[in-house]
Amino acid sequence: MVKVEIITIGDEILIGQIVDTNSAWIAQQLNLNGFHVEQITSISDTKEHILEALKLAESRVEIIITTGGLGPTADDITKPAIAEYFNSKMRIDEGVLADVTGYLKQKGREIGEQNKLQALVPEKCTVIRNHIGTAPVMWFDKNDKVFVSLPGVPFEMKELISSKILPKLKAKFSTPHIIHKTVMTNGLPESILADKIHDWEIALPKNLKLAYLPSPEAVRLRVSAYGQENNLEELVDIEIKKLHQYIGKYIFAYDDVYLNEAIGLLLKEKAASMATAESCTGGLIAQLLTSVSGSSEYYKGSIVAYANEAKANLLDVPMSLIDKHGAVSKQVVEAMAMGVLKKLNVDYAVATSGVAGPNGGTPDKPVGTVWFAVASKDKVVSRTYTINIKREVNMRLAANSALQFLRFLILDL
Amino acid sequence: MVKVEIITIGDEILIGQIVDTNSAWIAQQLNLNGFHVEQITSISDTKEHILEALKLAESRVEIIITTGGLGPTADDITKPAIAEYFNSKMRIDEGVLADVTGYLKQKGREIGEQNKLQALVPEKCTVIRNHIGTAPVMWFDKNDKVFVSLPGVPFEMKELISSKILPKLKAKFSTPHIIHKTVMTNGLPESILADKIHDWEIALPKNLKLAYLPSPEAVRLRVSAYGQENNLEELVDIEIKKLHQYIGKYIFAYDDVYLNEAIGLLLKEKAASMATAESCTGGLIAQLLTSVSGSSEYYKGSIVAYANEAKANLLDVPMSLIDKHGAVSKQVVEAMAMGVLKKLNVDYAVATSGVAGPNGGTPDKPVGTVWFAVASKDKVVSRTYTINIKREVNMRLAANSALQFLRFLILDL
Numbered sequence: 001m002v003k004v005e006i007i008t009i010g011d012e013i014l015i016g017q018i019v020d021t022n023s024a025w026i027a028q029q030l031n032l033n034g035f036h037v038e039q040i041t042s043i044s045d046t047k048e049h050i051l052e053a054l055k056l057a058e059s060r061v062e063i064i065i066t067t068g069g070l071g072p073t074a075d076d077i078t079k080p081a082i083a084e085y086f087n088s089k090m091r092i093d094e095g096v097l098a099d100v101t102g103y104l105k106q107k108g109r110e111i112g113e114q115n116k117l118q119a120l121v122p123e124k125c126t127v128i129r130n131h132i133g134t135a136p137v138m139w140f141d142k143n144d145k146v147f148v149s150l151p152g153v154p155f156e157m158k159e160l161i162s163s164k165i166l167p168k169l170k171a172k173f174s175t176p177h178i179i180h181k182t183v184m185t186n187g188l189p190e191s192i193l194a195d196k197i198h199d200w201e202i203a204l205p206k207n208l209k210l211a212y213l214p215s216p217e218a219v220r221l222r223v224s225a226y227g228q229e230n231n232l233e234e235l236v237d238i239e240i241k242k243l244h245q246y247i248g249k250y251i252f253a254y255d256d257v258y259l260n261e262a263i264g265l266l267l268k269e270k271a272a273s274m275a276t277a278e279s280c281t282g283g284l285i286a287q288l289l290t291s292v293s294g295s296s297e298y299y300k301g302s303i304v305a306y307a308n309e310a311k312a313n314l315l316d317v318p319m320s321l322i323d324k325h326g327a328v329s330k331q332v333v334e335a336m337a338m339g340v341l342k343k344l345n346v347d348y349a350v351a352t353s354g355v356a357g358p359n360g361g362t363p364d365k366p367v368g369t370v371w372f373a374v375a376s377k378d379k380v381v382s383r384t385y386t387i388n389i390k391r392e393v394n395m396r397l398a399a400n401s402a403l404q405f406l407r408f409l410i411l412d413l
Numbered sequence: 414m415v416k417v418e419i420i421t422i423g424d425e426i427l428i429g430q431i432v433d434t435n436s437a438w439i440a441q442q443l444n445l446n447g448f449h450v451e452q453i454t455s456i457s458d459t460k461e462h463i464l465e466a467l468k469l470a471e472s473r474v475e476i477i478i479t480t481g482g483l484g485p486t487a488d489d490i491t492k493p494a495i496a497e498y499f500n501s502k503m504r505i506d507e508g509v510l511a512d513v514t515g516y517l518k519q520k521g522r523e524i525g526e527q528n529k530l531q532a533l534v535p536e537k538c539t540v541i542r543n544h545i546g547t548a549p550v551m552w553f554d555k556n557d558k559v560f561v562s563l564p565g566v567p568f569e570m571k572e573l574i575s576s577k578i579l580p581k582l583k584a585k586f587s588t589p590h591i592i593h594k595t596v597m598t599n600g601l602p603e604s605i606l607a608d609k610i611h612d613w614e615i616a617l618p619k620n621l622k623l624a625y626l627p628s629p630e631a632v633r634l635r636v637s638a639y640g641q642e643n644n645l646e647e648l649v650d651i652e653i654k655k656l657h658q659y660i661g662k663y664i665f666a667y668d669d670v671y672l673n674e675a676i677g678l679l680l681k682e683k684a685a686s687m688a689t690a691e692s693c694t695g696g697l698i699a700q701l702l703t704s705v706s707g708s709s710e711y712y713k714g715s716i717v718a719y720a721n722e723a724k725a726n727l728l729d730v731p732m733s734l735i736d737k738h739g740a741v742s743k744q745v746v747e748a749m750a751m752g753v754l755k756k757l758n759v760d761y762a763v764a765t766s767g768v769a770g771p772n773g774g775t776p777d778k779p780v781g782t783v784w785f786a787v788a789s790k791d792k793v794v795s796r797t798y799t800i801n802i803k804r805e806v807n808m809r810l811a812a813n814s815a816l817q818f819l820r821f822l823i824l825d826l
Contacts, residue, residue: 015637030429042453286695291695299720392704
């Protein structure tokens, strides 16, 4: 068991201004790769505290990963602290200096004195270059133990861990054989899903473990197989094939491919196009679809008709229909889907109209009520549900339900 | 300075299955009340690890708060571990037994053997009753230090901290006065911001501390003041007033109010309405604005014109303009802003068109190039930048830059 400690450095966590999501993400990645996270420690931006934390971590684990405190400003003191810990002089790394200069130039900026300091690194470390930010990674080897100091900016940290740190750690340490496959489902709440697959779950081979990972986007089922055998992958595939007999319709993809991407693949396959008309999801479906690179191939656009005038003016929904049935209704949401289908001349359209909350509910249409419609050239179908958790979650659930509903239409499920 | 360590106990944090939001909340409450959180430590459900963590924490701080591991199941071993730490026998607490019985009865359940064990507490602790769950709080006094063990269920923990633990801690310890104010800026990268406010920063009174908290949405500047004086708030306000002379234009709000909310407040104040026309931001601006409850008061909708046909059909951008200048151009983005202004009959409009990446760049318009336009009834203004980090970040930066640009127009800055 290769033990790891994650140390996050920065007062903003200790005063509770930000939630430490970095550690959870790093812990997850390490865990998936067979490393054991022994402790997560959040400490302040002071040299004494950093030195003490490094010393204690070194006594407990093989790998110490720190994040944060590497910025160009005066309150970032991780680098001098770690240099002192290793009793190392500093040197200017010309490669890093070129990276920082290039990175800033690309942004149309000159390198300032503050930024030049980012190329100053401890002599005893191996520098791992960071091409999407200004702080390089410092990697130290010491008596078969490894210390890695990463910037705390989440997207830089994630990219560096995935592309550079994990491969290096896996090359250096031998970890047990674990494989994971994640089944992506949407459309069944966790408890109903658990009931439906209960028989399958209790019949799983002993070296297979199941974890439920629910979120508004999907209930992910992670199947993990442990062992020395070479056929672990095959074992998992056999079980997942069986799982399809229980909940096949709701499985839309594998391994963290979400609905926005799955829909895109489906449309590309069919050389079909789509558009959206959103009220209560307020642009979230559009944002999900366009967050996929290359989506312009099949996604033409969205009309976010938040106000009723917008539904009438932009989507040709008759104002009389809105007056008669209300904006949150089968009639209006179907008219929205058909409206955008025509306006943007696409093969498929999806529309939402609902009460996201926390205000705006009525006894008849309480907060959490959403109407969905999906349309193709020859039909339009609608459905409704009421699920109220909180505004943000309601919107995320509705956006993903809309996409799953569209998937059912495209695949005729 | 009364120092605190928060210890969260449970494997789910160490494998990255959940994000530790409890610690951030507790840290925030303690901080607001003048306690200093020295460290946050997440450890596994093992007795050895709990004992070691308690010992180290005792050597560092005056108050140790643990959460988690107090449930009725076998993997919850915080209670035996903490009893061993204090070398204490166990006793049945009749008050807790009555609480647990009553709590379960209220939920229509009988008390089982497992639940009866929750009334078993170390003799050496002061029991603090929990009326909204089954695990009581254990409070230990030891040589002027305090150990508090709380259940990890967030709503139970929060209620207990607010109503019982904080008042008891404040009665026992005398704490200094600390206040924090966060200045929200957008439009200047962290390093340029740091250069611009350098003179201000070094002239800050000794008891004021500055921290930079950057993200694609904002660079937040947190000013913290420490001391016994009653005028700390005033001190901070004076310094922030001075800060305005350096970067006033870029300060859009305080204390974690983001641009989507700040724009909303501004529009409400002016009783004005707005709409958006988005290409490269793909609905993200709409999503940001509609994520604010009550946004329907000023936000009418968005046309997410991802395809060129959509720009022409929905926004009346002449196809000849697109052919001549390209979709990512001053001319087209200005036509988009004016188009949506008219279509939705609003006071203000903002439009984006750019290359979000990773593909689609040209030597002339590389990935990260974005054109922004903002329009009111009597003018339209545009600008451009090129910043390429990665698709998702490019989009977040562009959406927030668009909102800041709109703010400049509304305020005539």
